[in-house]
Amino acid sequence: MQRAVARIAHEITERNKGARDVVLIGVLTRGVHLAERLADRIDSIEGTRPPTGALDIGLYRDDIGMRDPVALAPTKVPNIDGKIVVLVDDVLYTGRSSRAALDALIDLGRPKAVQLAVLIDRGHRELPIRADYVGKNVPTGRNEEVRVKIAELDGEDGVELGRVDETAEEAAR
Amino acid sequence: MIRHLLSIKDLDPEGIERVLATAATFQADGPRIMRKYPTLRGKTVVNLFYEASTRTRTSFELAAKRLSADVVNFSVSGSAVEKGESLKDTAQTIEAMGVDAIVIRHSSSGAPNRLAGWVSASVINAGDGMHEHPTQALLDLYTIRQHFGSFSGLRVAIVGDIAHSRVARSNVWGLQMMGADVTLVGPPTLLPPRVEGWGVETTADIEAVLPKADVVYLLRMQLERGTGATVPTLREYSRLWGLDAARATLLKDEALIMHPGPMNRGVEITADAAELPRSVITDQVANGVAVRMALLYLMLGGRDAREEVPVE
Numbered sequence: 169m170q171r172a173v174a175r176i177a178h179e180i181t182e183r184n185k186g187a188r189d190v191v192l193i194g195v196l197t198r199g200v201h202l203a204e205r206l207a208d209r210i211d212s213i214e215g216t217r218p219p220t221g222a223l224d225i226g227l228y229r230d231d232i233g234m235r236d237p238v239a240l241a242p243t244k245v246p247n248i249d250g251k252i253v254v255l256v257d258d259v260l261y262t263g264r265s266s267r268a269a270l271d272a273l274i275d276l277g278r279p280k281a282v283q284l285a286v287l288i289d290r291g292h293r294e295l296p297i298r299a300d301y302v303g304k305n306v307p308t309g310r311n312e313e314v315r316v317k318i319a320e321l322d323g324e325d326g327v328e329l330g331r332v333d334e335t336a337e338e339a340a341r
Numbered sequence: 342m343i344r345h346l347l348s349i350k351d352l353d354p355e356g357i358e359r360v361l362a363t364a365a366t367f368q369a370d371g372p373r374i375m376r377k378y379p380t381l382r383g384k385t386v387v388n389l390f391y392e393a394s395t396r397t398r399t400s401f402e403l404a405a406k407r408l409s410a411d412v413v414n415f416s417v418s419g420s421a422v423e424k425g426e427s428l429k430d431t432a433q434t435i436e437a438m439g440v441d442a443i444v445i446r447h448s449s450s451g452a453p454n455r456l457a458g459w460v461s462a463s464v465i466n467a468g469d470g471m472h473e474h475p476t477q478a479l480l481d482l483y484t485i486r487q488h489f490g491s492f493s494g495l496r497v498a499i500v501g502d503i504a505h506s507r508v509a510r511s512n513v514w515g516l517q518m519m520g521a522d523v524t525l526v527g528p529p530t531l532l533p534p535r536v537e538g539w540g541v542e543t544t545a546d547i548e549a550v551l552p553k554a555d556v557v558y559l560l561r562m563q564l565e566r567g568t569g570a571t572v573p574t575l576r577e578y579s580r581l582w583g584l585d586a587a588r589a590t591l592l593k594d595e596a597l598i599m600h601p602g603p604m605n606r607g608v609e610i611t612a613d614a615a616e617l618p619r620s621v622i623t624d625q626v627a628n629g630v631a632v633r634m635a636l637l638y639l640m641l642g643g644r645d646a647r648e649e650v651p652v653e
Contacts (some may be wrong), residue, residue: 224366227378227379227380227408227638228378228379228380232380232381232642233642233643233644234644235643235644236342236643236644237342237638237639237642237643239359239362239363240362240363240366240367240638241366242365242366242369243366243369243370244369271379275376275377275378276376
C-alpha cells in the first residue's frame with residue numbers, strides 16, 4: 169500500500185507540474201486517511217503539503233429512499249475555488265459514490281479541475297467514470313467484496329478480497 | 342428509524358443520539374451556516390399549524406427547504422377550517438394531494454396521534470396542547486450536549502409553569518432517558534397533577550436549586566392557557582421564581598440559561614438575564630434547524646414508509 173500511495177503521489181505532482189493549487193479531498197471514511205497519507209508524501213517530494221479535506225456523500229447518494237438512511241459525518245473542506253481537486257477514495261466500483269462525491273464537491277465551489285485517485289479499481293462500472301490515478305487494478309466478481317484496511321482505523325494496512333456471504337446478508341436484512 | 346414522532350418517548354436513547362449526531366454534521370461549517378442539500382428532492386412536507394407559531398414553523402420550513410423538500414404551509418386562518426372543516430377532513434384532503442410528512446401543531450393534546458391514525462404520511466408533533474413538543478426537547482438536548490458533551494449526572498432545573506407546558510413534559514422525559522437529573526421548580530399550583538410519578542424532584546425554592554444546577558431552563562408563563570389565574574400576580578411570580586441578573590449570579594460558572602421562547606421579558610426572565618453570555622437562548626433557535634433537518638433526513642430519507650402499508 170505504501171508503494172501505491174508513493175506512486176500516486178509522484179503521478180499527482182508530475183501531472184500537475186508540482187503541487188501548487190492541488191487540494192486533496194478524501195471521501196469518508198477511508199479516503200480521508202488515504203488523502204492525508206498522499207499529502208504527507210507530496211510534502212516529502214515537493215516540500216509543501218497540499219491542503220486536505222473530508223467529504224461526506226451521504227446526502228448526495230442516488231439510493232436515498234431505497235435503503236435505510238446512512239449515518240452522516242461532518243464534511244470539512246478547504247476553499248476549492250480555482251484549485252485542482254484530487255478526490256481520494258479507497259475502492260472504485262460502480263462509480264456511483266464518485267458521482268455523488270462530484271455533486272457534493274460542486275456544491276462547495278468551482279474547482280479548476282477535478283481528478284480521481286483510488287487505491288483499488290475493481291471494475292464493474294455502472295456510470296461513465298474513470299480514475300486518473302489507480303493504486304492497483306483488482307479484477308473481481310460482483311459476488312466478491314473488497315475491503316481496504318487502514319492502520320489508523322483497522323490496526324493494519326492491507327486489502328482483503330472476500331466472497332459476499334449471501335446468507336448472512338439476507339439475514340442482516 | 343421511526344415513522345411518526347408523536348412523543349419524545351417514540352425514540353430510545355440510541356435514536357435520540359442518532360438524531361443529535363446527524364444534526365451535528367449539518368453544522369460542520371459552523372453553527373449558523375447550513376448548506377442546501379438535494380437529499381429530499383421530490384418529497385413534500387406540510388406544515389399544519391392550528392396554533393400561532395413563528396420559530397417552530399419557520400424552523401421546520403427552513404429545515405425542509407435546506408434538504409430540497411417542497412414545503413406547503415397550511416395555516417388555519419384563511420383555510421377551510423374557518424368554514425368548520427374537521428381535523429379528519431383536513432387531514433384526508435392533504436393526504437389526497439400526496440404528501441410525505443405532516444408537521445402538526447394543535448391546541449388539543451393528542452391531535453397528532455389521531456392524525457397519525459388517519460394518514461399514511463409521517464406525522465411529526467410540533468406541539469399539542471399541554472401534552473408534548475418532542476422536537477423542542479431534541480433541540481434542547483442538542484444544545485445541552487453541545488456544551489457538556491454528555492448528559493449523565495447533569496442537573497437540570499426546569500422552572501415555572503410545568504403544568505401547562507408541553508415543552509416541560511418532552512424535556513423531562515428526554516433528559517431522563519439520556520441520564521440527566523431533573524428538578525422542577527415553581528409554585529405548587531403550577532406543578533402538574535400526579536407529578537410524584539414523574540421521577541423528578543420538586544421544590545418551590547429556586548435560590549436553593551440554582552447553585553447546584555448545570556442548566557436552568559425557564560418556561561414561558563402561558564398566559565393564553567390561563568396561567569395567570571394560578572398565581573396571585575405576575576409581579577409576585579417574577580419576584581419569587583423569575584430569573585434576573587442578580588439571581589443568575591447564584592449559578593455555577595459553566596451553567597447554562599435556556600428558554601424555549603417566546604420570552605415574556607420581565608416575567609420569567611429579565612432582559613439582562615436573557616442576554617448574559619451563559620444564556621444559550623439564540624443557540625437553541627439556530628440548533629433547531631439542524632435538529633429538524635436531521636429528523637427529516639432520518640424519517641424521510643429511508644425506504645418509503647407508505648409502500649410498506651399493505652393495500653386492502
